[in-house]
Amino acid sequence: MSVRCKLLPFFLVLSFSVPAISASPTPSGTLLLIGDVLSFNQRIVWQRIFELSGGDAADIVVIAAAHSRAKLYGGYAQRALSRYGPFVELLPLAVSPAEFNTHYRQAAHNPELVEQVQESNAVFFVGGAPQHLAEVMFSETGSPTPLAMAISQVYAAGGVIVGGIPGAAGAYTDIDAMRVLKQGQVPNNQLYQGLGLLAEGLYADQHFFS
Template sequence: MQTPSHAGTVIVIGGALKPGSDAVWQRIVDEAGGAQAPIAVFPTAAYDPERAGAQIVAALNRCGARAEIVPIAPHLAGVDLQATLHDPAVIARVAACKAVFFSGGAQEYLVDTLQPDGRPTAMLDAIRAVFAAGGVIAGTSAGAAVMSRVMFRDAMDNLAVLKGLWRAGQEYDRGFGFVDAALLVDQHFLKRGRIGRMLPAMQALGYRLGLGVDENAAVVIQGALLEVIGGSGAVLVDLGEATHDAALPAFNLRSARLSYLEPGDRHDLASGETTPAPHKLREPRLDPAAPGFQPGQQSDRYFLDILGDGCILCAMTQLLDGPAPEVRGLAFRANPRPGDLAPDIGFEFRLHRGPGLCGWRSGGVAGEGYTVLGARLDVVPVRVASPLFTPLAAEPPR
């Protein structure tokens, strides 16, 4: 992977930051220059831009910034959107900032406003100038989705994307491209099971690397260097060694590599090397292939909803620190929806051990945490019975 030539810092927030997440807000301010750093807040994606913008400004200013709302949003009452968007004074004020923050909401509002029909406005050019000058571009949820060259536009149904619902301008669109062109970014990743849309998107678009940031977590990106901060973590997806069978009539994949990074973990996209948080290095390294390995988990769970809240992470940690060399789960819809492309098709996710699988386990007040590196994943299309089950019939009396 090539290192981006940009001088700035990107901070991708997975959404739903919890109270007490000042470490994330403070990092934005610090990277922007510290106390009194001027930060432009764009509530463009928000459904209630006044409220969302005010909350973001308050969080940044509590950490010492000098943040202000840029009143550009389709849902902002009493503001002439186009006049403000093209106002030279507003553009100049943004260009003079040290950081820009995009709110959550609907990412299509961001690209349709700042990059209509794929053409950057003068305002987006000003934002790019902030970045090129070494500034910070940060965003949460929808504001994180726009960071890559291509973004998920409206692909809320992970299983539908797995089944092939994938249209330019609908499920995906052009993003702003603040991260390396070879990296696809997604958010709300573990909470919403978005591994289900990340994998087929990467295959369809020719991406090797994907970054899925969970809720209440952020990833600081400086060139090729990633650092996880916040209260949760991020999944790295690598399709560099992955293959698929073109003869199969549904999405399939073999030998994808998944890694999970927690706060304090760092990763170099250029070298592929991960450095765990310092406190984890004080713990024994977990290597299931090492002689005498003793698993810390005894679970042999089969995941009947592998796209459920946090299930892919649970499967990864079970693979690393459990007794079995393979962990499996199913993605399917028991109640098919009208218009379902293939109501009887599901997908079995098979995580298995391979060369390079290792990790670290650490305890804390919130429970055990893991860094997992190099879990192998196959996705196999399967036919699911409908109905999936039938009630047992009563037996005649003897």
């Protein structure tokens, strides 16, 4: 596993070459794990995300499925990124059908949404509850949805995956870093599935706690 780390204001940028669920042999994307809520006014960070996503060629999709108010906070991230380029879209994904008038299980299999992700070069995850994100990314049997596979393909092709707390948890093989840090090793049935973009057993905590 090769790792490149670079500090930027307010968050740590990590670029890993590790196996992803798409089974691509040489993923070469960049993971940006945001360690706190990213303020609208932290323009230097938003701009850097945009630059790493391709600059003028950036095509970014925003996923706020982890948040209980996906439309509101997903729209917040969309507006923040749209200050630097026009191709930023919020995907209609939420556990609550009232958010977008869609069911998340169906949306995660929607060919149009899957194609939209495949054609992007960056995916921005808004924070929220990790279990909500896991419900969208994986079926009831635990297999990755077409949407999850598309996200992994973007990363494997050299794209950028951005995760805000705890949207960043989606990068792990198993989600729930807080419980792992507090208790050490925990049973697999107490963890949610992640996209597997980080090596198995590797976690990054998005919070400080005592």
